[in-house]
Amino acid sequence: MSLVVMKFGGSSVADADSVKRVARRIVETKKAGNDVCVVVSAMGDSTDELIDLATQISPLPPLREMDMLLTAGERISMAVMAMAIANLGYTAQSFTGSQAGIITDEQHGKARILDVTPGRIRAAMDVGHIAIVAGFQGVSQETKNITTLGRGGSDTTAVALAAALEADVCEIYTDVDGVFTADPRIVPTARKLDRVSSEEMLELAANGAKILMLRCVEYARRYNLPIHVRSSFSHKEGTLVMDHPEGADVEASLISGVAHDRSEAKITIVGVPDNPGKAAEIFEALSQAGVNIDMIVQNVSAVETGLTDISFTLPKTDGPQAAQFLGRVQERVGFRSLQYDDQIGKLSLVGAGMKSNPGVSATFFKALADSGINIEMISTSEIRISVVTRDDQLDDAVRAVHTAFGLDSASGEAVVYGGTGR
Amino acid sequence: MSLVVMKFGGSSVADADSVKRVARRIVETKKAGNDVCVVVSAMGDSTDELIDLATQISPLPPLREMDMLLTAGERISMAVMAMAIANLGYTAQSFTGSQAGIITDEQHGKARILDVTPGRIRAAMDVGHIAIVAGFQGVSQETKNITTLGRGGSDTTAVALAAALEADVCEIYTDVDGVFTADPRIVPTARKLDRVSSEEMLELAANGAKILMLRCVEYARRYNLPIHVRSSFSHKEGTLVMDHPEGADVEASLISGVAHDRSEAKITIVGVPDNPGKAAEIFEALSQAGVNIDMIVQNVSAVETGLTDISFTLPKTDGPQAAQFLGRVQERVGFRSLQYDDQIGKLSLVGAGMKSNPGVSATFFKALADSGINIEMISTSEIRISVVTRDDQLDDAVRAVHTAFGLDSASGEAVVYGGTGR
Structure with a gap:
């Protein structure tokens, strides 16, 4: 039995039908005999809608309150994902970043993860639940305020949880088939990479490849955690980001x-x-x-x-x-x-x-x-x-x-x- | 200096303009020299929209997840209310039911408050902040799951917090001027009551008067807390629900x-x-x-x-x-x-x-x-x-x-x- 962390971005859970489709995918992984922890982003454009609302209220909203506001987005997506899984006859429990033990510093809007204490996630999986965790968010160590991790934060949540849970793999689901040799919108003949080293992925991410954020790759590299970048719209293998066990x-x-x-x-x-x-x-x-x-x-x-x-x-x-x-x-x-x-x-x-x-x-x-x-x-x-x-x-x-x-x-x-x- | 708990329902915070209007009202109370704790419901129809979303996902969503979903509504309204207050030059901090110390039993969807430990609210007010609290929600004592209090829950949150904070008054803002001798839609000549005893208010609430929920009146009566039911659209005095100090x-x-x-x-x-x-x-x-x-x-x-x-x-x-x-x-x-x-x-x-x-x-x-x-x-x-x-x-x-x-x-x-x- 493996422990798999699966992360789904906003475009994979844009509406009720997408949520149901992803729920079936999650249940397949559970059925295959794995312990499953899922990290979700906010649904579709909902984060942008919350930002719009804040803009209507104040030109310069306090960052603490901005984080409080934006974290509502993942709260909604994780709850409905748990519902969709329950509707397939499997049990799921959703957890906020705080409940999942994502402990950060105090920098609202771009908090860094200081520690991960996933006791509740482990306990939920131990009794057979699928754990659903809100990406992008945590709770600050000192003041216990709600924080967000900034751009690409949900990927970082997934990798950090996977490392803390000693997961076998962290699967990052996206709307493309994996990491390509170039952006296919510019180079139509670009090829999907089956495998890429973490060092190379770091350079690609740091130099404009948008598929994975730099922080998330750094985190995975530090903990020697394999990342599987793949499409939520197909069952094809994606790109495995991992280092060869014998070094080079x-x-x-x-x-x-x-x-x-x-x-x-x-x-x-x-x-x-x-x-x-x-x-x-x-x-x-x-x-x-x-x-x-x-x-x-x-x-x-x-x-x-x-x-x-x-x-x-x-x-x-x-x-x-x-x-x-x-x-x-x-x-x-x-x-x-x-x-x-x-x-x-x-x-x-x-x-x-x-x-x-x-x-x-x-x-x-x-x-x-x-x-x-x-x-x-x-x-x-x-x-x-x-x-x-x-x-x-x-x-x-x-x-x-x-x-x-x-x-x-x-x-x-x-x-x-x-x-x-x- | 008094401590005032002010509660605003969904119709009072239906959109950005309403939120700004209510923020001005809150700041007036703060300016008058009071410590202020505000309880807000979800904005307008947002709770119904979340229920619709859940219905699209599952005909029978798990109650734990339903509570997780619905509590996103107050999270949004409290954060934007804090922003609107900050925009007026006052500082506000928002708190979830859990952060505000609303401890409940485990009954999802109709939890009862077991204890209120408002240490963070008190601390925020002590340093001059206006505390904004999410109504309708709490955290369960045993499992630390997020719960909701059921119908009229935000009123109950307000009264429970007011009792725990030993507030001087709990102001319940609504879209009518107070408690009337009858429903003005049926009896156009109905009069607003300036004052009503808690015993009478209990009977009125238990027998169909919708302005205050029975639970909230019971709670206030138990703690001998005055409730002031008034309109968020005018500055007129509303109805004071309290008992005469010498009994009858x-x-x-x-x-x-x-x-x-x-x-x-x-x-x-x-x-x-x-x-x-x-x-x-x-x-x-x-x-x-x-x-x-x-x-x-x-x-x-x-x-x-x-x-x-x-x-x-x-x-x-x-x-x-x-x-x-x-x-x-x-x-x-x-x-x-x-x-x-x-x-x-x-x-x-x-x-x-x-x-x-x-x-x-x-x-x-x-x-x-x-x-x-x-x-x-x-x-x-x-x-x-x-x-x-x-x-x-x-x-x-x-x-x-x-x-x-x-x-x-x-x-x-x-x-x-x-x-x-x-």
Whole structure:
């Protein structure tokens, strides 16, 4: 007998019929002899509707109350899911994040999980119930206030519970068949990956692949927990995110995929005096502003002026905040001006096989050059190369790189289930 | 400084504008120097919408999950109320029934409050917050499951919290101006009562006056807590439900009002052998069925047959259950047949002054006789006379009695606020 954690997102439980369909799926897993713990998100657009309501009430609602409000969404979906399961002749009990023992810090709206004490979940499963847990929410350790985990929070709930329950697998159900070599909306010949290492998945998630949130992959990696990303609309195997038991996967494919990201902007700080400590002053100011910096490039300074330019990328949403804080230190640092550019895109090639294959960079840059793509910034890790391009060239860039590394299937649909991902 | 508990029903918080209006009202009470604890129901029709959703999922949802589902309604209204108050520059914190310390038994859907431990509410008020509490819900003592209190539950939450917090008054806000001498929809000349004793309010509530639920009045009476029933749409004084500090109110009016009730049916058991123990067998069966019996009448038995008829009234909703259980004992008890009649109405005249005024009954029955009302059953308490009539004669009966006891105002509206209730 295995212990399976199954997580269903909002689109999988959008209405009564979807809930019933998912309930049958859950019962199948239970019938197969597993202990089952289910994590659900709020139904369909219900979270957006609650946000709309809050906006009608107040332009700046207190975060504690926003969390109290939004957690009503999962409360509804988990209760109706338990009802749908009961209607199939199986017993289910629903639990809020607090009841499930999801203990967080005090940061409303983006709380981090500090501990998971799933005693009630374990007890419910021990007497044969299917446990249904509200995703995205917890209770704070100090003040016992209700918190939410922020974007992708339900995935994190599922993985954290799976780790605490020592589950055999955490199944993340979604509306696509798994993790693909690229976004199929941009690359129709993209292939589903049967398996991907957690290190690669981390890089993919951190660089724009939206299928799993970074936090959730980090959590699973820390606890060595396999994640199975699969579709709630079919019974096909999805993508297994897990590491080879003996460390490096000998059969690792060279490249697992091409991620892209349109959520970042670029700030260039023009005319920075090339003295020691100037960069530190700049990035300290940005750190105080709470801005997440991604890539950084500094040019060699011009000999005649002794001035240099520093460019970095950051989430578009952090742009105004960053500009404000840089404005405050402009005089002290002595730079000339700021340039803000949000018409950029980022492309990342990810593959564990890169480590031992020096030819990858050459193939990569040649593919981009042959397609006339101008590269504005470059950054690399051991298993990733990322470049910044013009936004309107990004799709072409993704397709060019995908093709250059032989990731295209003969026809997108036919090979998606062919299992040639590695 | 006083401590005031304010309770707002679903119609007072039906939409964003209503919530903002009520928030201003709450802030006024806080500004006046009071500690304020607010109890809210779910917004408008949201509870019915949740019930609809459950019905789509399952014809017979588990009660535990139904409670989990329905409690989402107050969670939403309390969070947005706290937001609306924050938007006015005051701080508010919302609390679920569980967080507010509403401890109940395990009966999902109709839980009874066992204890109230409002430590968090007290602490929030002590640091100047307005506490917002979800009505209608609690947490069970044994299993720590979420429970709901059933019909009128939010009023009960308010009164129970007010008692535990030793509040100076529990204000129940509604969409009418207070407690009236009769239902103004039937008697346009009905007057608002400025004050009514808890004993009278108990009789009015138990006999069809819908403004306060019986449980809530019982709770307030037990703790000697004043209830102020008033409109959330005006600042006029409403009706104060409280007992005179020296016991009997020397200025008590003869009659406080006429209640009516269309929710009952009558069952007549025809041809019951007039032997000792037969009535006991019948009512034991009904008790096992969980049927709430109201009035009972037994005729004198006919000498020639030794048979008698027993009639009783019960909630229409209990009718099928009662008929089923009586069917089971028919052979053993030996009665002939059952008659079920749901075309009845009940009228109750309530007044503390009745105790010392023997002329009341005569005036009462003469008024009904003069209006050609046929009386089918009669029951009395020390401060109440009730009769059962045909449903279609009930409105006329209410008006006749209201007039006979001089309760009519010169014009309904003019005297409603004239304070002649006692």
